[in-house]
Amino acid sequence: xxxxxxxxxxxxxxxxxxxxxxxxxxxxxxxxxxxxxxxxxxxxxxxxxxxxxxxxxxxxxxxxxxxxxxxxxxxxxxxxxxxxxxxxxxxxxxxxxxxxxxxxxxxxxxxxxxxxxxxxxxxxxxxxxxxxxxxxxxxxxxxxxxxxxxxxxxxxxxxxxxxxxxxxxxxxxxxxxxxxxxxxxxxxxxxxxxxxxxxxxxxxxxxxxxxxxxxxxxxxxxxxxxxxxxxxxxxxxxxxxxxxxxxxxxxxxxxxxxxxxxxxxxxxxxxxxxxxxxxxxxxxxxxxxxxxxxxxxxxxxxxxxxxxxxxxxxxxxxxxxxxxxxxxxxxxxxxxxxxxxxxxxxxxxxxxxxxxxxxxxxxxxxxxxxxxxxxxxxxxxxxxxxxxxxxxxxxxxxxxxxxxxxxxxxxxxxxxxxxxxxxxxxxxxxxxxxxxxxxxxxxxxxxxxxxxxxxxxxxxxxxxxxxxxxxxxxxxxxxxxxxxxxxxxxxxxxxxxxxxxxxxxxxxxxxxxxxxxxxxxxxxxxxxxxxxxxxxxxxxxxxxxxxxxxxxxxxxxxxxxxxxxxxxxxxxxxxxxxxxxxxxxxxxxxxxxxxxxxxxxxxxxxxxxxxxxxxxxxxxxxxxxxxxxxxxxxxxxxxxxxxxxxxxxxxxxxxxxxxxxxxxxxxxxxxxxxxxxxxxxxxxxxxxxxxxxxxxxxxxxxxxxxxxxxxxxxxxxxxxxxxxxxxxxxxxxxxxxxxxxxxxxxxxxxxxxxxxxxxx
Amino acid sequence: xxxxxxxxxxxxxxxxxxxxxxxxxxxxxxxxxxxxxxxxxxxxxxxxxxxxxxxxxxxxxxxxxxxxxxxxxxxxxxxxxxxxxxxxxxxxxxxxxxxxxxxxxxxxxxxxxxxxxxxxxxxxxxxxxxxxxxxxxxxxxxxxxxxxxxxxxxxxxxxxxxxxxxxxxxxxxxxxxxxxxxxxxxxxxx
Numbered sequence: 049x050x051x052x053x054x055x056x057x058x059x060x061x062x063x064x065x066x067x068x069x070x071x072x073x074x075x076x077x078x079x080x081x082x083x084x085x086x087x088x089x090x091x092x093x094x095x096x097x098x099x100x101x102x103x104x105x106x107x108x109x110x111x112x113x114x115x116x117x118x119x120x121x122x123x124x125x126x127x128x129x130x131x132x133x134x135x136x137x138x139x140x141x142x143x144x145x146x147x148x149x150x151x152x153x154x155x156x157x158x159x160x161x162x163x164x165x166x167x168x169x170x171x172x173x174x175x176x177x178x179x180x181x182x183x184x185x186x187x188x189x190x191x192x193x194x195x196x197x198x199x200x201x202x203x204x205x206x207x208x209x210x211x212x213x214x215x216x217x218x219x220x221x222x223x224x225x226x227x228x229x230x231x232x233x234x235x236x237x238x239x240x241x242x243x244x245x246x247x248x249x250x251x252x253x254x255x256x257x258x259x260x261x262x263x264x265x266x267x268x269x270x271x272x273x274x275x276x277x278x279x280x281x282x283x284x285x286x287x288x289x290x291x292x293x294x295x296x297x298x299x300x301x302x303x304x305x306x307x308x309x310x311x312x313x314x315x316x317x318x319x320x321x322x323x324x325x326x327x328x329x330x331x332x333x334x335x336x337x338x339x340x341x342x343x344x345x346x347x348x349x350x351x352x353x354x355x356x357x358x359x360x361x362x363x364x365x366x367x368x369x370x371x372x373x374x375x376x377x378x379x380x381x382x383x384x385x386x387x388x389x390x391x392x393x394x395x396x397x398x399x400x401x402x403x404x405x406x407x408x409x410x411x412x413x414x415x416x417x418x419x420x421x422x423x424x425x426x427x428x429x430x431x432x433x434x435x436x437x438x439x440x441x442x443x444x445x446x447x448x449x450x451x452x453x454x455x456x457x458x459x460x461x462x463x464x465x466x467x468x469x470x471x472x473x474x475x476x477x478x479x480x481x482x483x484x485x486x487x488x489x490x491x492x493x494x495x496x497x498x499x500x501x502x503x504x505x506x507x508x509x510x511x512x513x514x515x516x517x518x519x520x521x522x523x524x525x526x527x528x529x530x531x532x533x534x535x536x537x538x539x540x541x542x543x544x545x546x547x548x549x550x551x552x553x554x555x556x557x558x559x560x561x562x563x564x565x566x567x568x569x570x571x572x573x574x575x576x577x578x579x580x581x582x583x584x585x586x587x588x589x590x591x592x593x594x595x596x597x598x599x600x601x602x603x604x605x606x607x608x609x610x611x612x613x614x615x616x617x618x619x620x621x622x623x624x625x626x627x628x629x630x631x632x633x634x635x636x637x638x639x640x641x642x643x644x645x646x647x648x649x650x651x652x653x654x655x656x657x658x659x660x661x662x663x664x665x666x667x668x669x670x671x672x673x674x675x676x677x678x679x680x681x682x683x684x685x686x687x688x689x690x691x692x693x694x695x696x697x698x699x700x701x702x703x704x705x706x707x708x709x710x711x712x713x714x715x716x717x718x719x720x721x722x723x724x725x726x727x728x729x730x731x732x733x734x735x736x737x738x739x740x741x742x743x744x745x746x747x748x749x750x751x752x753x754x755x756x757x758x759x760x761x762x763x764x765x766x767x768x769x770x771x772x773x774x775x776x777x778x779x780x781x782x783x784x785x786x787x788x789x790x791x792x793x794x795x796x797x798x799x800x801x802x803x804x805x806x807x808x
Numbered sequence: 809x810x811x812x813x814x815x816x817x818x819x820x821x822x823x824x825x826x827x828x829x830x831x832x833x834x835x836x837x838x839x840x841x842x843x844x845x846x847x848x849x850x851x852x853x854x855x856x857x858x859x860x861x862x863x864x865x866x867x868x869x870x871x872x873x874x875x876x877x878x879x880x881x882x883x884x885x886x887x888x889x890x891x892x893x894x895x896x897x898x899x900x901x902x903x904x905x906x907x908x909x910x911x912x913x914x915x916x917x918x919x920x921x922x923x924x925x926x927x928x929x930x931x932x933x934x935x936x937x938x939x940x941x942x943x944x945x946x947x948x949x950x951x952x953x954x955x956x957x958x959x960x961x962x963x964x965x966x967x968x969x970x971x972x973x974x975x976x977x978x979x980x981x982x983x984x985x986x987x988x989x990x991x992x993x994x995x996x997x998x
Contacts, residue, residue: 117834119945130948136830257823262948265823269949273821286852288823291861298857695825707833710840711826753852753859 074516074771075163076152076528078560079145094121094609096540096552098532099134099141100698101198101223104262105542105610106131108138108533108555115139115533115556123610124542124550126244126263133696133711134260140707141531142556146773147514148528149560158504159522161770168563168571171525175483176575178508178524179211182480188212189444190480192467194219196487199537199552200529200565204485204512207569209439210581214446215479220461221795222492223699227377229456229794230391233661236651239395239410240544241374242618243267246277246408248366248373250311252304252394253283253381257292259693261379271408278369280362282307282354284690285718285760286753295362298755301688302384302681302800303352307359308375308393309676310348313340314363315400322370322402329648330399332660332673339673351676370401372408380699381692381799384679388793392674399657405620405648412648414617416547422647424634428547428613429601431539434593436581450476453668454795463795465493465788471502481508485565486529490518491700491764494797495741495788496781512568515704521769530562536587537566539594539605545616545624551591551605566590619644668793682802687723688755689737689803691763691782700764700783703775714779716749718760719805724750727807734808739785739801745808746780759805811890812958813870813929815941816967818989821951822863824849828943828952835933835942842916844868844927845943860991863951868893868914868927869976869984876906876915876924885924891985892931897923911980929954957985 073079097106097118105121107129118138122129141147151171156162166174182190193208195201197218205216220228231239243249244267256265271277272292281293282304290296299307315321316337326333345356345363366373375397384390395410403409416428447470448454448463457463467482467489469475482503493499503509503522511520512527520526537552563571570582584590595601605611617628622642629635639646652658665672682688696711697703703713717735729735733748737759744766754760765779782799789798824847832838832845845867852859874893877885884899885906900923907915907924918925930941939945944952955964967973973987 117831117942119831128948128950129945131827131831131946132948133826133830136827136834136946139834257949258825260823260825260948265948266950269821269823286856286859288849288861291852291859292820292823296857296859695823695827706840707830711829751852752856 074146074773076148076150076165076526077145078143078147078149080150080165093553093555094123094607095555096199096532096537096550097131097135097138098199098552099138099702101196102261103198104131104135105550106135106138107609110555113556115142120262121609123608124263124548124612126267126544128262128266130262130266132260132262134698134702134708137705137707138531138533141514141702141705142533142559144704144706146704147531148516148526149562151528151561152516152526154524158509158524159500159769161521163516163526168561171527172572172575175508175510175525175572179481179576182507183211186478186480187444188442189215190478191215191483192217192447192470192479192481193483194464194467194487194489195485197461199540200485203566203569204483206436206581207573207578208483209442210573210578211576212440212442214442214444214449216462217464217467218461219464219487219492221457221464222494222797223380225457225461226382226387226791226794226796227379227391228460230388230395231377232456232460233388233664233793234392234395234399234652234658235412237412239377240413241376241410242408243374243376244271246271246372246374247275248369249277249279250362250366250375250397251279251281251283251289251293252308252376252378253281253287253383253692254376254378255283255287255289255692257288258695259379260695278365284688284755284758285692286751287692288695295358297354297358300351300353300755301690301758302679304383305386305390305393306343306348306351306676307354308390308397309340309343309674310345310359311363311366311375311397312336312393312400313343314345314360315367315397316340318364320364320367320370321400325402325404326400328645329404329650330657330659331654332658335660335673336396339675343676366397367401371403371406373401374398374403374409377410381690382791382796383690383800384681385789385791385798386677386679387791387796389671389674389677391794396659396674399659404657405618405645407618407621407624411545411618413543414546415541415543416613419543419547419614419617422617422636422644423614423628423632424636425632427632429595429598431541431549431594432596434584434590436583439581445476447476447479448795453671453793455667456793457795463790464489465790465795465797468493468495468498468502468788471505472498480506481510482506483510484519484523485512485569486514488517488519488700490522491767491781491783493788494783494786496768496784497742498788499783512565516769516771518700518767518769518772521771527568528560528562529568530558530564534558534562535564537564538587538590542610545618546612546614548610548612549605550610553606553609619648664793671793681800685804686802687805688758689739689785689801690758690760691799692760694762697762697764703764703767704772706774709774713765713774715746715762715765717746717780718749718751718754720754720756720758721750721752722756723805724748727805729805729807736806736808737780737785737803738806739787739803741787742784744780744784759803811956812985813890813892813954814957814964814968814985814987815870815929815944816953816964816973816987816989817865818951818953819863819991820989821949822847822865823949823951824861824863825948827946827948831942831946832927835930839918839920842918842925844914844925862991865986865988866912866914867986869912869982869986870929872983872985873981875909875911875982879905879909881905888931892928894928894931895924895926897921900924911977911982912984
């Protein structure tokens with residue numbers, strides 16, 4: 049068995065078993081169709097990755113007609129021509145024999161796993177007939193559409209609009225919604241962070257060394273290693289980012305908001321904040337200052353277990369590096385139902401040191417139109433938005449539109465969880481159909497059993513996906529989408545400090561009978577008699593509309609795959625503004641302080657940064673001012689259960705990709721040695737976690753890298769449908785342990801809960 | 809010897825993400841179940857909160873005095889003109905002496921070719937095309953450096969002259985050409 053000994057896998061991640069043999073060939077899978085010779089499009093194609101939602105610029109090398117090596121696209125400088133393990137494994141997805149390449153129709157009960165291969169026409173006709181009948185009987189609003197955000201949601205939601213339903217949802221409320229909505233309330237728009245130029249970074253568990261976002265991961269590592277930036281991490285678990293930090297504080301789960309507020313308290317109390325910036329650009333400072341007066345570091349210590357002296361020292365160190373310092377506003381994990389004020393408190397700590405539009409701080413994206421205006425000339429081409437005139441007027445309210453506190457979320461992806469109540473309890477009205485594209489709510493929506501019941505309760509469930517995902521297993525029809533390596537798509541705006549565009553292009557000819565989602569949802573629209581809303585023929589026509597028929601520009605973008613224009617610009621950074629003005633003779637006049645500060649535009653009601661928000665106060669009385677509210681995340685006899693990302697998988701999406709599954713197919717449960725000792729648990733023991741909504745059995749990993757009162761598992765594992773052969777039944781299913789919660793204002797679901805731990 | 813190819817793995821920059829592992833598999837067609845390269849994230853070691861992980865690159869060390877070459881009865885394992893420990897697939901009889909002799913446990917029998925196999929710095933693939941090895945090409949955090957240490961102007965030569973590095977199991981006299989920059993968290997400052 050010498051070979052087996054040679055297989056070293058990720059330590060502590062749960063070693064994968066022997067090679068997965070296919071028990072039987074799945075219907076509609078690549079293995080089920082005849083093998084055909086593959087034809088490469090050219091020797092190297094620049095495109096966009098889709099192994100996660102960061103969508104890094106890539107290059108795919110084709111040898112003998114086969115895509116063999118994926119690297120980054122060096123045209124995108126901040127990405128450095130690099131890819132992560134997931135990005136590098138794209139070909140493993142492409143050629144996976146278990147991938148779906150033919151439409152499937154359910155022939156047994158929902159979730160029973162009985163499928164028949166059908167033609168695309170049959171699939172479209174079936175769906176169109178059902179949808180037409182449902183629309184006639186119950187109104188178009190009884191049909192919900194949900195999609196992974198990004199390249200394809202536009203096409204999915206265009207069909208929703210053409211059909212006349214307002215109910216469209218992205219994964220926002222399960223992932224980035226909290227920090228997006230908080231930014232919308234405070235700045236009127238999303239913000240970006242300039243980690244690469246930061247000299248002092250405070251991080252609340254935004255684990256970008258495991259949840260890799262290439263340009264940010266690289267930026268932070270360069271700041272740390274080449275420029276001597278200090279990194280402070282507050283996280284209940286010893287993650288890779290905690291390991292790379294100069295300081296790690298094992299904060300109590302869900303109490304980040306108290307530390308962020310205490311940092312604000314110190315900044316104000318010790319006079320460390322940028323008064324001039326606040327006076328000029330911020331409203332609501334006095335109310336905020338009055339509120340945070342009570343949030344002393346000593347108080348925060350009693351809530352969070354982070355020592356008061358450390359908080360005070362960190363706040364001073366942070367301020368001493370102002371404005372080239374940042375508190376990272378984070379990503380997916382929703383630590384607490386008070387997500388909105390947690391993210392607002394973090395933004396507040398940035399606003400107080402005036403790091404907005406400064407190197408190493410946070411800034412707004414500079415798209416071509418605003419950049420050109422500042423330059424006084426056409427530095428970057430502006431893309432047209434191919435719109436469709438006379439779309440149907442939709443009068444029905446969204447299912448998440450019952451409470452105006454969620455107003456900001458309606459146009460930012462919606463509250464995904466509201467599909468559960470609308471499907472099961474007709475709240476606020478009955479949903480009848482759910483059309484999904486590349487989304488796996490069984491993994492990501494929390495309270496798996498409720499999601500399962502919802503899927504069973506509906507009249508029609510359609511999934512467009514690459515695999516029979518845990519969610520697709522409950523569909524009536526599964527529409528197999530082509531992988532990203534087989535798809536052409538529109539040009540996307542990738543502007544950061546200066547305008548940039550990039551484009552996804554097919555690297556290989558389509559395998560089997562899959563179709564790109566733009567075509568699937570156009571075909572479906574036409575099957576529904578909605579042809580008038582599809583004035584374009586294909587992606588090429590859409591691309592030409594985008595570039596205003598400038599063939600040379602399109603050729604240029606396609607050749608390089610990623611193009612950027614002009615010089616990086618941050619509006620309040622004098623050196624950047626000077627370079628900008630020197631380059632463009634007709635540039636906007638410079639303010640007396642040598643910046644473009646007065647050119648900053650905040651799309652808030654006041655036109656300024658709203659540290660305290662009258663708009664939010666109106667949406668939810670009592671919530672205008674950022675405030676700490678105690679929450680109970682677990683019972684006294686329970687442990688906190690938290691999750692996180694791992695570098696070799698993406699949420700609920702990649703666990704069946706052969707190469708990645710071989711690297712890591714299961715998630716162990718991290719338990720502190722003292723906690724484990726009390727229950728006589730050793731690494732490798734079978735243990736059970738039980739929460740208020742579910743129970744999961746997994747394998748213990750006893751490690752000092754976790755708080756005593758907390759257990760941790762990487763998310764996305766433990767699928768329960770038999771079709772996902774490599775992933776099913778391996779590890780614990782996090783969504784099955786998390787209760788269905790809707791956080792105030794931002795509508796987020798929740799990723800921290802209480803569990804009981806037992807040895808089996 | 810014309811060149812002295814070396815690899816430097818900076819454990820401070822390494823995040824254990826396995827991008828190198830996947831790129832190696834893709835470029836060199838490494839079959840399922842065996843591996844030429846991986847980074848093992850070991851630990852955490854120490855007492856909380858002063859914990860640290862070790863990011864341990866596990867791959868052929870390209871020994872200057874290679875036990876696998878010494879024990880090979882057929883001359884299948886050999887050192888090429890640039891000092892790279894290489895394998896003549898045709899001469900390999902699958903006796904696995906080299907597998908047993910390797911102190912770093914990084915040789916294996918390739919289930920497809922039935923010959924001994926291991927990392928050769930992408931000699932047949934990327935190096936042959938004048939490119940950097942696959943792992944170096946994709947490393948998200950620039951933790952890997954590769955080049956000719958005999959060329960004093962090369963990045964690796966400069967690194968070896970300026971950074972504290974260590975090699976694995978030097979007491980065995982194998983003279984490995986994979987150098988490691990130790991993590992600051994481990995107590996040794998580089």
